[in-house]
Amino acid sequence: MKRLRTSIAAWSAVGAVATFALANKFLSFEKMAEISSSLVLGISFVVLLRWTIDAARSMREGRQGPDFLVVGVFSIVAIIFLQRVWVITLRITDRPDWLVYSPVSAFIAWMIAWACTLVLIAPDVENGTIANRSKILVGVALFIAGLVSGVSIALSIG
Numbered sequence: 001m002k003r004l005r006t007s008i009a010a011w012s013a014v015g016a017v018a019t020f021a022l023a024n025k026f027l028s029f030e031k032m033a034e035i036s037s038s039l040v041l042g043i044s045f046v047v048l049l050r051w052t053i054d055a056a057r058s059m060r061e062g063r064q065g066p067d068f069l070v071v072g073v074f075s076i077v078a079i080i081f082l083q084r085v086w087v088i089t090l091r092i093t094d095r096p097d098w099l100v101y102s103p104v105s106a107f108i109a110w111m112i113a114w115a116c117t118l119v120l121i122a123p124d125v126e127n128g129t130i131a132n133r134s135k136i137l138v139g140v141a142l143f144i145a146g147l148v149s150g151v152s153i154a155l156s157i158g
Contacts, residue, residue: 037084044081051077064130071119079111117141 004010024032055074058067086104093099117138124131 040080041084041088044077044084045076048074048081063125065122065125066126068118069122072115072122075115075118076112079108079115083108095150113145 020036023035027035051070051074054070058070058074060067060084062071090099120137120141121130121134124134
């Protein structure tokens with residue numbers, strides 16, 4: 001427990017929640033959404049600048065768990081940045097149907113799933129071999145995804 005009390009990461013999470021709660025109390029939903037969205041856009045852009053060289057190196061080498069983790073985290077941030085740019089584009093263009101119902105939204109979700117898979121298996125990759133534990137976890141994830149997809153598709157038909 002003592003380590004948690006001295007953890008900068010833990011206190012930063014507490015600070016983020018507290019500042020959000022305070023700002024949310026005084027600002028409208030629209031302003032909070034705009035500020036939050038802009039914050040994500042700015043931070044994710046700078047994270048991409050900071051991690052590009054490491055991610056390129058890990059993508060090139062890509063046989064150890066840390067490589068999978070670096071590429072996975074970088075990809076998640078890159079996709080979040082793309083998603084923020086996409087949402088801003090939709091808002092600026094008054095959400096035309098041809099943009100709203102384009103493959104971009106599904107592509108963003110698809111790529112986040114891929115990047116999260118890299119993060120999931122990263123602890124169990126050694127010299128290009130993925131341990132059975134990670135294979136089972138990916139199977140569980142795909143089962144859950146299939147179940148949710150099947151139920152939602154079935155409900156939309158009826």
